[in-house]
Amino acid sequence: MNQPLQHITVLLNEAVDALLGDSPSATSGCYVDGTFGRGGHSRLILSRLSPQGRLIAFDKDPLAIAEAGRIEDARFSIRHEGFRNIGELPEASADGILMDLGVSSPQIDQADRGFSFRFEGPLDMRMDTTRGQSVAQWLAEAEVQQITDVIRDYGEERLAYPVAKAIVAHREAHGPLQTTTDLADLVAKVVKTRDGQNPATRTFQALRIFINAELVELEEALLASLRVLKPGGRLVVISFHSLEDRIVKQFIAEHSKEVFDRRTPFAVPKPMRLKALERIKPSKAEVEGNPRSRSAVMRVAQRTEVPA
Incomplete structure (x- = not known):
């Protein structure tokens, strides 16, 4: 009988390093973990924040919400919602937004969730089993x-x-x-x-x-990030299959260029809203230690300054 795998957070340090950046004031910022999961990224973010820092997390999975309840930290809050609801946060309120897409190991390995063909269970597959x-x-x-x-x-x-x-x-x-x-x-x-x-x-x-309307939710969350991120804020997205990564790649590319109105060629172009920073894959050592990380791709972008 296959033993359930313990969840190992993919690109843990790389994602948090990219999210916080190298600004001296980064540790006192407000950050968003759009997919709390089992809290690996959130816990590391909190360990790096100053007392003035803040972390807001989202997740649809009731088990993730229960896990988040174990974090006793006044700087942390969790919302039982999908990350498409990031758009409800105030405009220009976040110094960084992290989205770790896909399914966690506990979700896959828990037969009654119905995510895996390796375990017999009800054919469910909902991230949020309450609705x-x-x-x-x-x-x-x-x-x-x-x-x-x-x-x-x-x-x-x-x-x-x-x-x-x-x-x-x-x-x-x-x-x-x-x-x-x-x-x-x-x-x-x-x-x-x-x-x-x-x-x-x-x-x-x-x-x-x-x-779970995963791709629709991803598109909505990415668009919302443009409004919620502060100028200079980081967007970090980890995807696990080509459909997700294609959406993220095209979104960053679309908003990383100036937009010219062909009907008025002498008008000032609309400025780019993002700057693509880097694309990171798990190291060979990480893939050997956690085979489920092998398909992961992390893309990082930065919200550009809003022109005066």
């Missing part, structure tokens, strides 16, 4: 084309249509899928193992992203 529709509930009603679109667009699965057809055919013949192993076994009959990857990997990723 919203589970994957099982959605698959019990969705049409073939809807399922196809999700698996193709969010899982980049080339056999999305055959998988969707099999899911609906099973539903009509035997009733809706209920467990992770039900779904994994069904997908394995359609998708053959490729390069050692479990056949259900892409389908599970797609359904998790969809049911």
Whole structure:
């Protein structure tokens, strides 16, 4: 029987170093951890802040909220919300915003959360188990084309249509899928193992992203960061698959250039709002110690000064 892995925070020191930067006043700033998870980044941030510093964290997972309750620090607060709600913070109030995307090891390894095809459990996959529709509930009603679109667009699965057809055919013949192993076994009959990857990997990723609206939330949070960051404030985002990283990369690139209005070529261009700083991958030593870090990419940008 596989033993659950303890959560190891990816790019821990690198992310906090990038977030705080090298300003002497950084330790007294106000920072945002958009994805508290099990608190690895938050705890290190707090250890580096002065008594005047402040940290605001967000998370949708009730277990993350419970873990945050163990932090007894007046400088720290946690909100049971997704990081799309960063936009509710006051304008230009944050010296840095950190977003560590993806799923934590405890979420993956806890069978009753339904994130992993390696453990039998209810087909749930919700980050916030207190609200919203589970994957099982959605698959019990969705049409073939809807399922196809999700698996193709969010899982980049080339056999999305055959998988969707099999899911609906099973539903009509035997009733809706209920467990992770039900779904994994069904997908394995359609998708053959490729390069050692479990056949259900892409389908599970797609359904998790969809049911939690992860990419939509990421886009909203990135846009909100432009308003919430102070001039000079840092944006640090750690992604774990190409769909996330593409959104982050394109967002930083889009806002790291001056915008010219072609209709009025002599008008003053709109200034860039971000400055791209660096792209960091986990070290070889980190990947060897934590294989789940191997796909991580951290991008760092800085909010530019607002022109007078």
